Amino acid sequence: MKQLQENNQNKSEILVGLDNPDDGAVIDLGNNLKIVQTVDFFTPILDDPYDWGRVAATNALSDIYAMGGVPISSLQLISWPREEIGFDVLSKVIEGGSDVMRLAKCSIVGGHSIDDKEPKYGFAVTGIIHEKIYKKTDIKKGDRLLLTKPLGSGIIATAIKKGKAEKAAINQVTEVMATLNDRGLEVAKNLNANAITDVTGFGLLGHLSEMMIDNNLSANLIFKKIPIIEYAKKYFNEGIYSSGSQRNFDTVKDFISFENQEEALLLSDAQTSGGLLIAVPEETNFNSKKIEKLYGISIKEIGNITDRYNKKINIISN
Numbered sequence: 001m002k003q004l005q006e007n008n009q010n011k012s013e014i015l016v017g018l019d020n021p022d023d024g025a026v027i028d029l030g031n032n033l034k035i036v037q038t039v040d041f042f043t044p045i046l047d048d049p050y051d052w053g054r055v056a057a058t059n060a061l062s063d064i065y066a067m068g069g070v071p072i073s074s075l076q077l078i079s080w081p082r083e084e085i086g087f088d089v090l091s092k093v094i095e096g097g098s099d100v101m102r103l104a105k106c107s108i109v110g111g112h113s114i115d116d117k118e119p120k121y122g123f124a125v126t127g128i129i130h131e132k133i134y135k136k137t138d139i140k141k142g143d144r145l146l147l148t149k150p151l152g153s154g155i156i157a158t159a160i161k162k163g164k165a166e167k168a169a170i171n172q173v174t175e176v177m178a179t180l181n182d183r184g185l186e187v188a189k190n191l192n193a194n195a196i197t198d199v200t201g202f203g204l205l206g207h208l209s210e211m212m213i214d215n216n217l218s219a220n221l222i223f224k225k226i227p228i229i230e231y232a233k234k235y236f237n238e239g240i241y242s243s244g245s246q247r248n249f250d251t252v253k254d255f256i257s258f259e260n261q262e263e264a265l266l267l268s269d270a271q272t273s274g275g276l277l278i279a280v281p282e283e284t285n286f287n288s289k290k291i292e293k294l295y296g297i298s299i300k301e302i303g304n305i306t307d308r309y310n311k312k313i314n315i316i317s318n
Contacts, residue, residue, distance in 0.1 A: 020302030041122020053096025076111030142282030149275025152232025169231035199274035218309035
């Protein structure tokens with residue numbers, strides 16, 4: 001409390017905001033205290049209300065980790081059609097969100113709810129950055145690109161909406177989406193990462209393109225090394241693909257080079273609560289098996305940053 005009172009006498013400084021947008025806003029309150037703020041909510045993507053709550057909370061926390069922060073508090077955001085869906089369902093959603101926030105050691109300190117035609121759920125989250133601020137545009141030539149979760153949640157979510165998803169696929173994608181990115185951040189710190197972003201609605205290609213504001217830099221992606229949930233590949237081959245993911249592809253297609261358009265479409269899949277995309281220095285000693293043993297997560301090296309293609313993403317086919 002004393003530190004906060006002292007901060008009130010100092011002029012705060014916005015370190016990351018609308019002038020240089022990133023995954024979250026960062027404010028320096030003085031006295032070596034930096035906070036990071038973000039907000040996220042969405043409509044149901046799973047039929048199970050408890051799991052929807054878990055994924056919504058995990059997704060809202062992700063931007064805090066992507067900026068290098070530790071979540072400390074959150075505000076719950078609820079839109080609910082009270083006449084159409086009972087509060088017993090809402091209680092399960094809240095239970096799922098609360099369990100994840102408890103796991104992340106992030107206190108729910110309040111919130112707001114409104115009556116709405118369509119249910120929506122999420123959080124505004126505040127965190128503290130003790131060390132480095134990870135800006136997604138701080139990539140360097142030669143950086144190696146690492147991904148902490150498999151792709152495919154958008155395709156499987158679309159299959160769920162169409163009633164085509166198998167129970168095993170739903171279970172697998174739920175656990176992927178409900179896994180916190182806290183351990184991914186710890187790995188990034190341990191590897192002295194230059195830049196981090198999380199892979200969400202714009203897909204892998206969209207979020208990688210946001211990292212490359214330097215016109216002299218570009219990226220190689222090795223398709224066969226990029227983890228993709230097998231059920232997502234299966235449903236994609238059956239013609240299941242969301243309109244949002246198609247928009248992602250249409251947005252980036254002039255900035256990518258590919259031999260196989262289906263591969264590019266898969267990498268444009270809109271993710272929910274995806275993994276961290278981490279850029280580590282070229283000389284980094286990266287051992288995926290050792291990291292999985294130490295941190296309990298599977299991280300794949302999927303490409304690198306280069307200066308050969310002038311802001312292009314080059315997808316290297318199988």
